[in-house]
Amino acid sequence: MRPRRSLWAALAALTMLATVAAAVSAESLGTPGWLAAAAGVLVTITLSVIGWLLERQNGQEAPSTKPEPRRRVPAVHEVRDRLTFNIHAAIPLNEPASEALSDVYPTYIQRDIDITLRAWLKERTHDAGLVVLVGPTAAGKSRTLFEALHAELRDWRLRMPTNGTELDDLIRHEPNLDSTVILLEEMQDYFTSQPLTAHRVKSLLLGKAGRVLIAATIRPVDIEAIVGPQTGIAQEMNKDADQVMKMLADSSSWRPGGAERAIRLDLKPHLSTTEQARAAEVAQRDPRVAQARDRASEHAVIPTLAGTTELIRHWTGEGNEQGQAVITAAVIARRCGHPDILPEAVLVAVGGALLAGRKAAPDTADWFPAAAGWAQQPVRGQITALRQVRTQAGRIDGYYVSDILVGHSIDEQHPHVTAALAADTTWRQLIDVATHQACGDIGSAAYRVGRREIAESAWARAADRADKPAMRRLALLLYENGERTRARYWLDRGVAEQDPVAMTLLASIEDHEGRPERAEALLAEAVEQGDIYAMGQLGFLLRIHGRGEEAESWYARAAESGDANAMTNLGYAFLQRDDLDGAESWTQRAAGLGHAGAMQNMAVICRRKGDITGRRKWLQRAAETGYALAKGDRRRIDPWPGEAGDEGISNSILEYAAALLADGDPDESLLWYRRGSELGDSRCAAAAAALLDSDDLRVRAAELAYENLRLNRADLRGSYGHDVGVEPHLAIMRTYATTLRAAGHEPEALLWDARVSRLADPNVPAEGSREVWHPGSWRWRSEPI
Template sequence: MNSIGWGCAGDASPRLVEDDGMRRGSLRSWFGLLGPLLAVVVVTAATAGVKAGELSWPTWLVAGVVAIGGVLVAAWTPMVKAGTDAMAARTTRAAGLKAQAQEALLRMPAVNGRVALVEEVTDRALLGIHEAIPLPPDGPARQGLSTELPTYVLRDIDADLRTKLEASRTTGGFVLLIGPAAAGKTRCAYEAIRAVLPKWRLLLPPDGATLSHLVSGGTDLKHSVVWLNELQNFLTGTEPLKAATVRQMLADIAHPVILIGTIWPSTYDQLRTPATSEHKAEDGNGEGDGAMAGQDLNADAREILDLARRFSLSRWTAQEWERAGEFALVDPRIGQVMRHRERTGLAQTLSAAPELIQRWEQADTAFGQAVITAAVIARRCGHPAIVPVPIIEALATSCLTGNDRASAADNWLSEALAWACRPVHNSGGIAPLQAVGEVMGQVDGYEVSDLLVGYEASSAPASHDLTSGNWEDLVRLATPAACFGVGLAARMVGRLTVAASAWRRAADAGNTDAMNNLGVLLYEQKDTGSARAWYTRAAEAGHTSAMFNLGGLLNEQGDTDGARTWYTRATDTGHTDAMNNLGVLLNNQGDTDGARTWWQRAADTGNAYAMNNLGVLLNNQGDTDGARAWYTRAAEAGHTDAMYDLGGLLNEQGDTDGARTWYTRATDTGHTDAVAALDRVKADGGVAFEGFE
């Protein structure tokens, strides 16, 4: 994921912009500058009047006024200019965000110049529903049957899914369907929103950046369904969706929006698995530089997944097969599946999964099998959907035996690709590979069926089993844009040299996410000089996470002024971890008021680390009620140290039952000190608190 970064949690997207084009607080900023501005004008005018002889003041008073005027003008003029420049920059940024949002809206399916409603979007390919086996060409005419979509058979989860959607109509919500390829997830989700929310707008963002632009630009998403089919594509890539963006959409219950997504179980488990980097986050304890803590690289994706109500689809149940049987005579495609129900699930068979797998695993030609395997390998290693021919050729060659390579004809590749693109049914277009091109008559590459990419029992090696040569070929032949995803996949399986090589290619082409990730990787390898250089390049190009990371690195190196500069730059884009860390830096410098201000801002956007830090600050200042409130909010948000701190505060106040509860929860999440604290609750009422972080 591109949020390989430095911090306590994932970074945040900008807040919604007000209708007047300014963020909240801009008006107050203008009033804050009005006093100095008027003072400069008055003093300047008075000084000019004295010099012109229009005021008959004593000589000593004239000299004093002139001197004071010069000092005040010199002091206040830069202040006024800095303030007006900052407000102008915010206004310009707000306008830019609105423009990005308008551009993002233009990418949504439209009807008569407006965003299409759920009931108006019926394109199977647009929704991401797999192509189905064709209607028999020689069968009787079937009135009312769609040639694209077979008759829908209700799934066991449909009742609960639709009840959840109905309940979310007034408050908004997020539902996620989890299941293997061709389990019927996308069709199930589509039928659910069409049944419950037919008059809502349907937004089909192509990537996380587009959705983020809609939110940060202040787009009114009220009564919109956000379609997140293949959710992993929104959580990874060059500009992944941030948890803060999702929280922001779900928190605005006055403008309810419903997110609905699908994901494979293997991908879901991968994104939920902690991927802890040695890269460090700010952690202050009020006594200068604090201890540094590692960051979970999957924290942001996992937080998004945790926000969803999850529904599972896997093997077809007896009840589902029984319902399918009721349509066997109505839709011949279902009748065909019913005759082979022992092979796989209905959705998989309707999508020709058995035929695709058989074509691949029991290929007539080793060369045809090799090109399919090559495309699958490339996709599993993070390459985008369209795999160019040179990559297929290189990887396919490595899949062939020495005898195969020796006996290959000159046209082996073209013949193999043609074989792999043959449909598995006499009619219909479902095939293992499909040629893709933008220019007439020109093939840009091949797409492999995602049924094969997700087929776990296949003979294709997993990404962690590939040879170094396979990875090197992929990085060498992939485009710089494709190298970013390859680098992510390589890092996931511990191929750090490959990841660095892939990200360097992408970074050299101007990809700021790759610059940032390369900086993280180099930092982990103790090359802080190179890490700083890549962070700086990305930060100066406007990459928010790189600003945050650079601030952390500079702070670690003792450059607190530089750290403060870059943290502040990151906060201007709404980065809540930068707000938290800026608060830590100010607190360590003795500016508790400034620290409290930044922690408050971060806490108001849901940053649990800032909540806990506010609790620590207030507790140190003797405001135990305020401390308890913030500890509780942070603890309920899952912050382990806040659970421990809350237990200590409750124990100090004599609430041993409450202390025991929160110490136990902290223990369950792995807080080492909570174990001993739990033992001391009854013994001596011992109290301990964590520091700022």
């Protein structure tokens, strides 16, 4: 029996008992007076119990992971309010104007990306897609997306999940989402404490839920925050965001009719020359645009329309000191990773500390309402620095600070914000008053800026309340710190809470410590919990322990669920047994998801089939994709992860350059060898040195080889074996030692001989470093001692 049915059964019994007692007392059967009175009391008690039980039921019932009961989902054209699309309020119409002008939206200025965006959206009527608009605050991302969706997909349904978990649940419980736009404003928020998983996005792009468009916006600074190094804790925090961003093709590579299902479009806050001409035309019809053009510096018309100047003046100019402290506190809290809805307690604590630090502490304890009231005053029209957030009548959930001010604090290094972020006390004050859910995000923000102790404190507070991401991140931090017993405790707790990611992390440690059977059981349990990555990891575990056929079956299950790495591994398994059709099927699907290694494997398949043109095309695509990914985020290659850890980027560039040279194009070949060298690949540097007969490049090749082995020797050996993974880099170092000796530089040659000797022996640690196992990536990494 369900809990609520049990409750009503109990209530019915109590009510019946009270009714019977009252009835008995009402009969003229000589019932004593005390019984009649007692009956009345029993009825009163019964009603009170009913109320108490209902309140208790409402308060304690576990929230369902399923979406709420079906409500009508609006079409895109039915949603016109700006807050849904996170569009900034605009400067008002200050004079009588044409009735054709909207009071809410200034007349739209067509952007240069509109042609590409709208053409790409039209093609989504045939398949699924992901579009991400990237630009700084107030660049016009949300308005551009709003106008394009209303123009091209106006009759599609519009879904607006509030976090990654809600989106995961929506996809899981409503497998048919055909003709649906899923709007992810501030995309970075979907990868925090309730993260969107990359395999869900991949599943949608493969059309498993029908024609679905994921439409998102994000700022460049937020991309830097959520996409980072893929080792240790950073890999656990960043892997989903990293994989999703890697799916995106640059708009310059897309052509009408092209196959790209995921695309990135960039917007600048300053209008281009052609956009300025359009703005001039619009200004003749809309006085707001005319005002913005007159007042904007460096053609920043869009930020001016959003009242950027007035907002900054309200915050930093002459004004109410306590109100401005509240705004500063809100900006600081957001910069520390707090979710965008800020409780009053957070603003009181941080704002009060700011005032106290200036020797301007409030005279009374009830200072906040007046200060918050001033902070919320419109600076022009409906534009405010701070606004209340209410989801229920009569209750304030918290406050939202304008993201224009958050962006300004980053761009201009606001002194009070910068000083506060540099002080541990600010972070600890915030942790003390924030909810445990918010502490999980604060811990992640602290870790990203190198504040490991703060991260530990924040994650510990969240982990105490069974926050799953916080438990596993705390465990990884403790593991990195050498506190293995405490790390195991938190991973065990995560497993007990049925966290599949904790299971995969613990499986990595169990296998590393010689317990593969336990590792296999944990991964199998994670698969039961629905973790797609665990399928691929289980395949990997079985493969390295010699159980190839079983591994392949798990790769197949993971590949069917949208895991690009599993698709690549499965395709490679088919390739190894010369099943070229099977290899091509899975490898091409992985390549379509942006996997550079899969693109390189497609070139191998084309070569086996005798398709020279196809081989050249895939080599070029693999090299260009890999190079763009590496250049787009230096943290992919700094420190250099080696060819075992860069998802095929360096191998793709190396092979493409070699193909160009073989085809008689040494200039283009040299360009790509130089590009590989620029990223950190010693093999490319050595090839360039040979082409140019350059001593400088020989020096660079040797130094890169040494650094690669110093950082990645164990990983290279584990992935490729000594002969393929380690020996090519040793050979480059030996060649350089020979060159030095021939030039009469014997001491330097002996130094390189010693380095080769040391790095050739797996039992001798690399100079100045130690090899550390990273559970999150199932990889060895060398770290400085």
